[in-house]
Amino acid sequence: MRYDVAVIGAGPAGSFAAEKLSSLGHKTLIIDPCDKKKICAGILTAQYVRKYGVDESYVERKLKGVRLSFRDIRAEITYRKAVEYSIDRSAYDSFNLNEAISAGAGLRKDTALSLEENGSSVAIRTTKGQILADYAIVASGVSDLSRLCGGPERYAFCVQQKKYLEPGDYFEMNLMHGGYSWSTPKKDCVLTGTSSLSGYPDIPGEKSLIPLGPVKKTFSERILLAGDAAGFVSPFEGEGIYYARRSGEIAAEIISGVTEDKNVLTDYESCWRKEFDFSTLALISRMLSNDRALELFTKSIRDNERFNKLVEGILTKENKKPGIKDIRFLIKTLVS
Ligand SMILES: Cc1cc2nc3c(=O)[nH]c(=O)nc-3n(C[C@H](O)[C@H](O)[C@H](O)COP(=O)(O)OP(=O)(O)OC[C@H]3O[C@@H](n4cnc5c(N)ncnc54)[C@H](O)[C@@H]3O)c2cc1C
Numbered sequence: 305m306r307y308d309v310a311v312i313g314a315g316p317a318g319s320f321a322a323e324k325l326s327s328l329g330h331k332t333l334i335i336d337p338c339d340k341k342k343i344c345a346g347i348l349t350a351q352y353v354r355k356y357g358v359d360e361s362y363v364e365r366k367l368k369g370v371r372l373s374f375r376d377i378r379a380e381i382t383y384r385k386a387v388e389y390s391i392d393r394s395a396y397d398s399f400n401l402n403e404a405i406s407a408g409a410g411l412r413k414d415t416a417l418s419l420e421e422n423g424s425s426v427a428i429r430t431t432k433g434q435i436l437a438d439y440a441i442v443a444s445g446v447s448d449l450s451r452l453c454g455g456p457e458r459y460a461f462c463v464q465q466k467k468y469l470e471p472g473d474y475f476e477m478n479l480m481h482g483g484y485s486w487s488t489p490k491k492d493c494v495l496t497g498t499s500s501l502s503g504y505p506d507i508p509g510e511k512s513l514i515p516l517g518p519v520k521k522t523f524s525e526r527i528l529l530a531g532d533a534a535g536f537v538s539p540f541e542g543e544g545i546y547y548a549r550r551s552g553e554i555a556a557e558i559i560s561g562v563t564e565d566k567n568v569l570t571d572y573e574s575c576w577r578k579e580f581d582f583s584t585l586a587l588i589s590r591m592l593s594n595d596r597a598l599e600l601f602t603k604s605i606r607d608n609e610r611f612n613k614l615v616e617g618i619l620t621k622e623n624k625k626p627g628i629k630d631i632r633f634l635i636k637t638l639v640s
Contacts, residue, residue, distance in 0.1 A: 307435065310435055328560045368383065440527045455519055460513070
């Protein structure tokens with residue numbers, strides 16, 4: 305059978321792309337072995353909740369904000385308008401995949417090994433055979449297949465483990481040079497993790513990679529990259545689920561808009577660039593790459609209400625982009 309679109313990967317990027325395509329009437333197949341648990345802190349951010357809401361079935365805890373620390377300096381941002389949720393990531397992924405299947409997408413439990421564009425189709429070689437489709441969306445996260453398709457090559461290295469500690473109502477981040485560690489409250493435990501730019505931290509836990517910003521090219525003749533496969537993760541605080549979902553939807557809309565006389569896959573890049581402001585987030589991340597800046601950052605959140613509100617706005621993505629005045633104020637504070 306030939307498909308209109310093959311979607312490789314059933315994380316948020318793939319499931320939401322497939323759901324949208326199916327609901328627009330396209331014959332869509334999701335390919336995923338469905339045999340791995342995703343390692344994730346499981347925060348649905350304010351940006352996500354504002355746009356999409358949540359389903360009670362996967363929510364573990366409502367969060368009030370974030371607590372930050374650098375050495376012995378502690379600061380707190382209590383969200384004034386926004387709300388975030390700590391979720392069960394496996395339940396969230398299953399929920400989204402079921403929604404895509406309910407919308408009409410097929411699921412093949414299989415692993416894609418390679419993709420080849422041949423004029424009017426894409427041939428996907430899998431462990432069980434070959435699949436033909438008019439278009440493909442590569443939503444396979446950080447994987448060998450994504451790398452083969454031009455996906456991310458630079459990552460932060462993360463290790464995470466479950467601890468049976470009393471969970472609170474704040475996401476906690478301990479800042480350090482070249483990485484950070486976190487603690488995410490769940491229903492009856494916490495997930496603690498550490499990320500580093502220079503290899504896996506030498507601590508026990510489950511290992512995973514997080515890409516460091518968008519790849520150079522996210523489209524070809526018949527293939528689009530979405531989510532982690534395209535490097536769509538905030539280089540500041542590691543938010544990726546929102547960008548995965550939204551990029552999957554944009555990819556689906558773009559493919560749906562292709563007509564015989566006009567291939568608009570090139571529009572994908574301008575569409576996501578209009579919505580995702582990774583460059584400001586990367587700038588902030590670069591500014592925080594030394595101990596002095598991290599100290600000033602944490603102290604300013606603690607002592608300066610305007611700065612506290614500014615960081616709240618950046619973390620919750622209150623505005624699409626922080627204004628130039630805000631960026632100047634941020635820079636001035638961090639280099640003072
Ligand atoms: C430790 C850690 C903590 C994080 N915490 C958060 C957080 O709290 N909040 C947040 O917003 N983001 C967080 N992120 C980022 C977030 O998890 C990712 O950005 C998000 O999961 C990306 O979704 P995706 O659909 O692109 O890829 P994924 O969720 O990785 O899904 C990819 C899918 O592709 C499948 N696949 C892979 N290879 C193949 C193949 N060859 N053939 C077929 N299928 C394949 C996999 O089985 C998987 O199901 C975290 C990341 C890490 C590493």
